[in-house]
Amino acid sequence: MLWLIALLGASFAASLAAYRFEKDQPPVPPDEWLPLALRVLGHLKQAQLRGDGMDSSDLKERIANLTDDLLQRFLTDFDALKLVQRTELGRWVLARDLNSTSLVELYRTGNYTLPTRAPEPTLGAPWEVILRKQLTRLAEQNYLALNQPLSVFFSPVKTELKSVEVKTIGDSDKDNAD
Numbered sequence: 001m002l003w004l005i006a007l008l009g010a011s012f013a014a015s016l017a018a019y020r021f022e023k024d025q026p027p028v029p030p031d032e033w034l035p036l037a038l039r040v041l042g043h044l045k046q047a048q049l050r051g052d053g054m055d056s057s058d059l060k061e062r063i064a065n066l067t068d069d070l071l072q073r074f075l076t077d078f079d080a081l082k083l084v085q086r087t088e089l090g091r092w093v094l095a096r097d098l099n100s101t102s103l104v105e106l107y108r109t110g111n112y113t114l115p116t117r118a119p120e121p122t123l124g125a126p127w128e129v130i131l132r133k134q135l136t137r138l139a140e141q142n143y144l145a146l147n148q149p150l151s152v153f154f155s156p157v158k159t160e161l162k163s164v165e166v167k168t169i170g171d172s173d174k175d176n177a178d
Helices: 002-017 030-049 056-062 068-080 102-112 126-146 170-178
Strands: 083-088 090-093
Touching: 030 056, 030 068, 030 090, 030 102, 056 068, 068 083, 068 102, 068 126
Parallel strands: none
Antiparallel strands: 083 090
16 A cells, blocks of 8 residues: 555655646747747847857747747748757757748748738847848738739639739848938
8 A cells, every 4th residue: 555655645646756847828820929039039049149058938938928849840941941959958958040940931841820920020130130021021012912803813814813023021121222
């Protein structure tokens, strides 16, 4: 009988270590995952500029609505792209220059949903303001591209899709230079 109590106590103690309490919060819609993933990368980039890394709790403190499950999903996607590494101290660091990977690669790796609406405004660092502007532009372009009557997909060839000028993230720098 004592063995049974000891075994149950040990099992209970082990399960407590694996349990992570998170405040009740509504689930994050899938169209917000890509912007959240980019914010995680942005914070890792800022840590890299300081010569530092970040652990999961640091990232969750800095990014509202970031759950442990989503963070682990993002880090798995980043790892698949060889963008991040975990240090011996358990901190996440960027392992590659972000110029070496495109948004399309991240999008495809994580099977993300493209945003169709602008992200919620948040107070943040200048890089977060730039990110929000780029994501707003992406959402507007996606909306225009997808806002087609379904009949155009089943009509004779003479019906054409409305064309949309697609700008890349780097185009904003060219616009500002003019």
